[in-house]
Amino acid sequence: MSKSTLSDRFRKVDVDEYDENKFVDEDDCAENQGGPDEAEVDALLRQSNFNGALQAVLKNPPINTKNQNVKERASMLVVKVLSSFKSSDIEKAVASLDKTDVDLLMKYIYKGFEKPTDNSSAVLLTWHEKVLAVAGVGSIVRVLTARKTV
Amino acid sequence: MSYHSFLLEPISCHAWNKDRSQIALCPNNHEVHIYKKDGTKWSKVHELKEHNGQVTGIDWAPDSNRIVTCGADRNAYVWTLKDGAWKPTLVILRINRAARCVRWSPRENKFAVGSGSRLISICYFEQENDWWVCKHIKKPIRSTILSLDWHPNNVLLAAGSCDFKCRVFSAYIKEVEEKPGPTPWGSKMPFGEVLFESGCSGAVSQPGAGGGGWVHSVCFSHSGNRLAWTSHDSTVSVAEGGKNATVISLSSETLPLLCVTFITENSLVAAGHDCYPVLFVYDEAKGTVAFGGKLDVPKQSTQKGISARERFQNLDRRASENQANEKELSSLHKNSISQISVLEGGRVQCAKFCTTGMDGGMAIWDVKTLESAMKNLKIV
Numbered sequence: 001m002s003k004s005t006l007s008d009r010f011r012k013v014d015v016d017e018y019d020e021n022k023f024v025d026e027d028d029c030a031e032n033q034g035g036p037d038e039a040e041v042d043a044l045l046r047q048s049n050f051n052g053a054l055q056a057v058l059k060n061p062p063i064n065t066k067n068q069n070v071k072e073r074a075s076m077l078v079v080k081v082l083s084s085f086k087s088s089d090i091e092k093a094v095a096s097l098d099k100t101d102v103d104l105l106m107k108y109i110y111k112g113f114e115k116p117t118d119n120s121s122a123v124l125l126t127w128h129e130k131v132l133a134v135a136g137v138g139s140i141v142r143v144l145t146a147r148k149t150v
Numbered sequence: 151m152s153y154h155s156f157l158l159e160p161i162s163c164h165a166w167n168k169d170r171s172q173i174a175l176c177p178n179n180h181e182v183h184i185y186k187k188d189g190t191k192w193s194k195v196h197e198l199k200e201h202n203g204q205v206t207g208i209d210w211a212p213d214s215n216r217i218v219t220c221g222a223d224r225n226a227y228v229w230t231l232k233d234g235a236w237k238p239t240l241v242i243l244r245i246n247r248a249a250r251c252v253r254w255s256p257r258e259n260k261f262a263v264g265s266g267s268r269l270i271s272i273c274y275f276e277q278e279n280d281w282w283v284c285k286h287i288k289k290p291i292r293s294t295i296l297s298l299d300w301h302p303n304n305v306l307l308a309a310g311s312c313d314f315k316c317r318v319f320s321a322y323i324k325e326v327e328e329k330p331g332p333t334p335w336g337s338k339m340p341f342g343e344v345l346f347e348s349g350c351s352g353a354v355s356q357p358g359a360g361g362g363g364w365v366h367s368v369c370f371s372h373s374g375n376r377l378a379w380t381s382h383d384s385t386v387s388v389a390e391g392g393k394n395a396t397v398i399s400l401s402s403e404t405l406p407l408l409c410v411t412f413i414t415e416n417s418l419v420a421a422g423h424d425c426y427p428v429l430f431v432y433d434e435a436k437g438t439v440a441f442g443g444k445l446d447v448p449k450q451s452t453q454k455g456i457s458a459r460e461r462f463q464n465l466d467r468r469a470s471e472n473q474a475n476e477k478e479l480s481s482l483h484k485n486s487i488s489q490i491s492v493l494e495g496g497r498v499q500c501a502k503f504c505t506t507g508m509d510g511g512m513a514i515w516d517v518k519t520l521e522s523a524m525k526n527l528k529i530v
Contacts, residue, residue: 021268023292023313122426136403138384145363145383147314 017037025147035062035074041081050085054093057081058108063148071150075115078108083123094130106131106139107150151520153513154192156185160508162205163489168212170493174198175506176205182219184236200227200238207252207263213215214258219416226263228282241282243271253298259326261341262307264295270309272321272341287319287342297367301374305339308377310365316379316387318346334375334391346389348379348397348443363406366422371412372498374434378418380407386420388432388439400439404428409490411515413500419445421487421505425479427515445520446481485509 012149016022044053057078060070062070067072097105109131112124143149157177160173164175172195174184182198182205202224210217215237224245227238242250247266254261260274263284270293273284293312300307300321307321320339323328329339336345348365363382372378375391384406407422416434421427427441484509487490493514495501504510 103401137405138401138403141382141384141406142362142401147362 034060034065035070036060038073038077041077045084046080049083050089051096053081053084054097055101058097058104061104061107061150063150064074071072071111074150075108075111079112079117079120079124082109082112082127087126090127090130091133094127094134099135102131102135103139103142104150106135107143107146109121110143111150151482151513151515153511155509155511156192157510159510160485160488161506161510161512163208164491164504164506164512165208165210165217166491166504167210167215174208174210174217175512176219177510178204180204180221180223182208182217196233196236198229198238199234201225203248203520204301206248206250209252209261211254211258216254216258218252218254218261220252220263220265222248224273225249226252227262228261230350239282239283241273243273243284244286245269245271247294250294250296253300253360255300255304255321256302257304257327259304260304260321260323262298262300262310262321264298264311266294268293268295270295270307270319270321272299272307272323273342274323274326276325283329285323287321287343289318289342290347296364297379299368299370301333301335301370303330303333303374306333306335306345306370306374308368308370308379310368310379312364314362314364315345316346316348316365316368316377316381316389316432318377319344323377325507333481341448346377346391348387348389354455366406367409367420369411369418369497371415373415376412378410378417378432380420380422381409382406386410386418386430386439388418390434396437398437398439400430400434400441402441408486408488409505411490411492411500412497413492413495413502413503415498417442419500419503421490421507424481425483425486425507426481427487427490427503427505443524444447445515445524482513483507483509483511 003082036059041053041057044056062074110127112120157179162178164173164177166173172184172186174182176182180201183194184196185192186195201221201223203221205219205221207220217229226241226243229236229238243263245265245267249263249265251264252261260272263271270287271284273282276283291311295309295311297310305320307319310316318335320343322339322341362385365379367380368379376388378388380386385401387397387400389397405423407420410418410420413419416432418430419427424445426444429445431440431442460495487505487507490505492500493502493504500517502514502516504514
């Protein structure tokens with residue numbers, strides 16, 4: 001038997017990559033999204049301006065970037081801000097956000113669920129309940145169907 | 151509001167004849183059943199058996215009284231009524247995946263079929279050879295076409311696709327019609343030209359907007375100047391004619407909507423996985439789409455007194471004392487609504503519309519009754 005039949009490297013080839021009809025997402029828009037400004041958010045947190053910190057952390061979401069580090073940092077920052085809220089203040093904070101920010105917040109909440117730390121899941125669940133009351137199941141559907149997410 | 155339960159299986163698709171006395175529907179199998187209205191009952195009068203796969207689309211041409219059906223067997227048939235029986239004529243679509251939806255054009259001289267082969271087949275009748283031929287629109291479609299709707303000028307066709315975009319194509323066939331005049335969507339309309347495509351093209355103003363979900367349903371308004379579509383990311387969008395048309399979207403709070411239709415020039419009714427129709431109002435001046443209200447029969451909750459024993463039983467079983475029976479939906483349809491069609495009044499002043507769904511039932515909704523029943527409901 002010839003030597004080439006002994007190799008099984010061909011089994012590791014991903015044939016779907018070579019399918020000419022494969023759907024490729026268009027490379028979207030600008031790459032100016034480097035994630036929320038950490039310094040600004042930390043400053044607002046230290047001043048106990050929680051609502052301000054929430055607004056700031058929801059700016060510049062790293063949706064289009066392929067850099068995983070940026071996304072990780074943004075996600076951890078958001079969880080930090082959400083954990084610093086008192087449970088009684090959450091509802092008011094959610095009410096102050098506009099529609100796109102609420103959808104974005106829901107995306108961050110689910111991202112936060114993926115990598116739980118000590119208390120984050122409990123905090124995120126409380127936030128989830130309040131955001132759901134405002135935005136309805138539609139916001140969860142948008143988290144599930146978004147092609148580019150945080 | 152009347153509701154009639156035809157079957158226990160989902161109704162895959164339906165179509166009405168011109169005087170709304172007969173309805174053709176597919177009971178989730180390879181056949182099409184035609185029911186005739188008999189007073190308040192519906193009786194089956196015809197069974198159209200020709201397809202080898204599930205029938206995914208039916209359309210009934212009102213004036214020429216022909217039915218076109220398309221199915222998962224990659225075929226379409228045009229049925230004509232001869233001597234009281236429906237006779238099929240095969241249409242070669244030249245597709246290699248299932249057909250998904252079919253629509254007669256307004257003048258009924260051609261029809262369009264959307265399929266999983268990532269193309270739209272425009273079929274017209276060739277007199278010399280005495281059979282139906284088709285032309286394909288392929289570019290730039292990249293996934294299954296889920297829904298189609300014709301513009302009143304018989305040339306423009308809107309298509310909603312699984313590649314997250316809603317497009318308007320020109321389906322001008324020079325063999326069967328003269329050149330169309332200019333419209334707000336464009337003036338040059340060679341066959342297959344894309345006159346409008348939804349989706350983000352540059353603006354990053356709305357993070358996450360565009361490219362959201364499969365476009366389940368598209369609908370032109372009566373004048374053809376407005377196009378509405380619903381998408382799987384729970385949004386409903388409206389665009390006004392013109393290539394750089396502004397697209398106004400509303401992210402709704404409901405589950406994804408599967409079907410939409412205009413009932414006046416400014417109001418849309420859409421329905422989907424939430425099992426009840428919903429009204430949306432488009433305001434041109436403000437450029438917004440707003441949620442108008444949930445259109446459904448309000449269920450009278452009978453609050454009888456419950457005994458102490460029942461109270462404890464409820465506490466034991468569901469950790470709450472009230473008798474709210476959460477197993478039953480309070481809406482008229484008990485499962486997702488998959489198709490909506492206008493019965494009376496057209497898309498400009500609809501008086502009645504009909505919905506069919508996965509619960510095998512068909513509901514007929516009367517707009518005037520809805521307007522008076524629901525407070526704060528305004529249909530502009």
